[in-house]
Amino acid sequence: MPEVLGPVGGRQSGERTVRGVSASPDVVIIGAGMVGAACASYAARAGLTVTVVDRGPIVAGSTGAGEGNILVSDKEPGPELELALLSQRLWTELGEELDPASFELEPKGGLVVAETLDGLRSLYDLAIVQGARGVRTMAVDAESLPHYEPHLAPDLAGGVHYPQDLQVQPMLAAACLLRDARAHGAQVRTGVEVTGARRDSNGRLAALLTNVGPIPTESVVNATGTWGGEVSARLGAPVPVLPRRGFVLVTEPLPRLIRHKVYAAEYVANVASSEEGLETSAVVEGTDSGTVLIGASRERVGFDRTLSVPVLQRLAAQATRLFPMLASVSAIRAYRGFRPYCPDHLPVIGADPRVPGVYHACGHEGAGIGLSAATGHLIAAALAGKEPEIAVSAFSPLRFVEEAA
């Protein structure tokens, strides 16, 4: 049962406010997923009074239904790669400050492999342009692959090693950052659903409307992931965020057999693609607990939660193609999540001039865990009126408005 707080007490205007929420926080962050947690932590550290609200318990959304890779390897040069590089640095810092073991932060590195020489050539091409942007890459030929991953199929063409790729346990990471935010004075209120916003006569945000009463505040961060579209509309500043379903297969616990995050070259193409239909590519990684996680599929089927056997079959086939020894290993669990995607596959980060006081931090698609640290950092800077560390215009909420116009 989420912790539902009843409305109590009267305010000057005769309004009722929400018990347990400080009378008028500097900022209310909507969504207690990975992105909301990172925003809360950075904002609270910056000295703002922060309240996080979520309609469910914490980690109720995609953060509890995905994986925890923090990748630079799968990003083509552009604004998202810059965001990823910043995030990579910030995650390393967070690990040092908060104890990396508390959320299983592991600098495991990524290994992208190609089945054919053609595939390998395009991998190398990508690595070269990524390298120019500061991504560390290492070409790996077929003979050297076993040094990285002894259990890989013997007939692969080669690959690229990305030492900067990290991994976290995303649910723990979100919970730890929320705890960190609380340690810096933030409040976390679960069971509070945002239903709308009230503006003052100048059109500025004045209060957030919720199922348990209004919360007066001047700033609000929409960190509701896949529900960001719906919530942004309720706030009067709509941005287009839609679900892209993904399944993950979880194996029985194994000894440490797979050391890196290993994925097939087509993954990069699928991440960037806008196909409606099903796309799958092998993504295989070991975890601290011994299980191996197998992804990744992408489909646009709304919020349909039914298990898709054909998808699982393809994931299993692709994973056993990369690691033949997995054929005798059992999957003991499967789950699905919904990546929050925008039409141009970039997240929405920053102030929305249409409703002064509204900020967005959503639509991170398949990279919300990785990109959350940088997103939180940028949002905290924006709230405090500081210069952003990297250029943010590509993430502007207005880009969709302009397109439509």
Add this chain to the structure above:
Amino acid sequence: MSTFWFDGHEVPFRPGATIGAALLASGIRSWRTTRGQGRPRGVFCGIGVCFDCLATVDGRPNQRACLTPARDGMDVRSQEGTGHGEFAG
């Protein structure tokens, strides 16, 4: 009476017996250690629900002894941790 091998010892079984039942009937109560604390485990639920009774059967690790029928000459082994020791390295 038919027998199977358990860690190199012969274990007799009645026709239709599961590996778990035969081991218990021979006074063997645990055949696996956990991967965290290395604690011994054997049959608990007896009906395939708890997965405590895992054993390596004819080279396949993590088979539920309480469900797997015993067969003559079968090679049953106790196992440690994940049961996949042979992969390590």
Add this chain to the structure above:
Amino acid sequence: MASSPVDVCVVGAGPAGLTAAVAAATAGRTVALVDAGARPGGQFWRHSPAGIEADRALHHDFVKYRQLETGLARFVQTGQIRLLTRHQVWTIERGARFTVRALKAGEYERTVDAAALVLAPGAYDRQVPLPGWELPGVYTAGGAQALLKEHGVLVGARVLVAGTGPFLLSVAAGLAQRGARVVGVYEANTGLGWLHHRSLRAVVRNFGKLSEGIHYAGTFARHRVWYHPRSTIVAAHGDTEVRAATVARLTRHGAVVPGSERRIEVDAIAVGWGFTPQLELPVALGTRTEVDADGSEIVLVGDWQQSSTPGVFVAGEATGVGGAALARVEGEIAGYAAAWYVNVDHESASFHPRSRRAERRLSWLRKRRLTLRAFAAAMHRAHPVPPSWLDQLQPDTLVCRCEEVSVERLRTAADDLGVTDARLAKLLTRTGMGWCQGRVCGYATACLVARFAGTGYDPRGLTERPLAVPVPLGVLAHGAAPAVPADESWRGE
């Protein structure tokens, strides 16, 4: 490998499923009956391979089983029922029809295409953690019973039986009859107290429970088994296997009476706190569920045993733990309902819904179901899990046996990380994430989270298991074209 389509696929061949399959076949439908076990009968009718006759003493309702077995054999002979034993269903797909996917001995997959489903997956023993419960030699009460009934294996020479519910009596009596020294039956509630309850007496008399009780009393007296109402086990002791147990008396509110603890030497313990319905298949098909009087999540069904998902009928323990007699009644109704749901010409069948025979039979079944459900509800009220176990836990007592998650870990997650429900506990502590997928620790996790976080008890959130059983990736990868041995017959083994 796909097999020729059937009208009705019944999953589970316990009292509920077996009855359902025979009923659906009686109503003229083709049926596939799929069960993980080596033989039909479920958890109730277990018998040694030598045959049920040999173990007659351990079985009530022997005649009922014989009738069903004969019915089944006849329909299997004519090919109207296809019996698939040793097949574990890992998932069911829903389209215009249903595709039931089963693993044969974990080695390959076989699919059954059906127009309607009867799900009768039964239940397993409900457990709560206690210090030492992970020691070899501690068994679930049902496990001890199954080993005895099916394999003639005694779990120990000095056995303590503990928990709650009338099932403990049957376990203790069986053990004593077969020569174990039962050092006591520790029933946390007032035990046979319900026999004195006037409104129940009639019900009880109707269904032979009273005579069962008297039968046990006789057995206990002959074997000098002491029955201790309002008493419980608080810990199991031993180094690498169980050597002793501590028992204690309970107050009326289910707390341990201080100073009443007593240590007893044993070499085995059988514990049971009622049963937990096996819900993953119905839940994966989207059926609505609710929380029953005993705290278990169950599938909500209507008058025809229909679930909220069209074409999916559910019977037996999955709709509320109520015992084998209720399971049979529900199974029969579900079998007819599924048969009639399949849209073929009723009127030509000898047993169609509007026939006098069917009407009479159904009205009798419904009446009986009502009484048996009332009886089950009364039993749930008379046998709650007392809160004492929560107070007896040590910081290092394991909650999740698979992932070895301790009580302390759960408490910290609640205090520190904001865990407020069972699902979150799973995501942040790994309780329920191991091989058994929370089947054993689910109930306890929900209770502990409620206590530590100060939230309400809610068992849901841990019953979602899209893979009902582990599936080898190699088998999954083969997809729709697995290597099924050509000589595999439809008839099971």
